[in-house]
Amino acid sequence: MEKPVPPEEPQHHRKLRPSGGYRELRSFQVATLIYDGTVSFCKRFIDPRSRTHDQMVQAARSGRQNIAEGNRDGATSSKSELHLTNVARGSLEELLLDYEDYLRQHKLPQWPKDSPQAAQVRNIGKKNRSDPSDPTDPSAPTDAGDRTRWALYATWLEHGDPAVAANSLLCLIHQANYLLDRQLVSLEQDFIQGGGYSEQLAAARIAERKKHPSDPSDPSDPHFPRCPLCGNVMTLRTARQGKRAGSQFWGCTGYPECKGTVPHD
Helix, strand or coil: CCCCCCCCCCHHHCCCCCCCCHHHCHHHHHHHHHHHHHHHHHHHHCCCCCHHHHHHHHHHHHHHHHHHHHHHHCCCCHHHHHHHHHHHHHHHHHHHHHHHHHHHHCCCCCCCCCCHHHHHHHHHHHHHHCCCCCCCCCCCCCHHHHHHHHHHHHHHHCCCCHHHHHHHHHHHHHHHHHHHHHHHHHHHHHHHHHCCHHHHHHHHHHHHHHHCCCCCCCCCCCCCCECCCCCCEEEEEECCCCCCCCCEEEEECCCCCCCCEEECC
16 A cells, blocks of 8 residues: 655745755764864863863864854855854864874874875775765764764774874864865855845745735835836845945846846845
């Protein structure tokens, strides 16, 4: 007997921009490893009374938390998502410098990028992502997945030699920074091509109104002015260049045939 097909969710109940899937982001998963690894490293090798201890833990935490917060804010604000993702990237860059400083100041070696040890750490993630049936797949978005990922790297992150632990964390930070750079490029392209949340909301409202042309509130809706040139409904747009780059204005939905604009207060 066939299972009944659940009714389709009404369009007005759907989110214009889904969010909240940050646990599935590889950048968030690596940032979680970095945060847990930094807490472990600082407990063992950094004086808990020093400012460096607190700064390193906070930088690691900021990297992880801002990825999550940015992803959540992306439901209603492209700018917030870009900003917070960039904050996460900056926090991890700060942490990277802290680990490099630790190695230099303690006269410990820093692994070259092409060293066998660095390759081994990098290959842990690659090996397990390549097989989706592997029960230790580090993309599992659960607390169990976090514990499994830690177990994969534990030999390196829990090593008694601070040089090994610090260099392993440097490898993970480089990995996370690479992923965040790609994420930022993708977010920027999405914003350029699809516009911000306000623009998408305005477009969705216009599309809904077109389904109900008899709506008596349509001609006088103050949120959607009429084009002064042709009378069409206008939509929010964002200036991409010039002195007003980043600011919003009302643009005619008949563009490019009609280029009417109205300032957005």
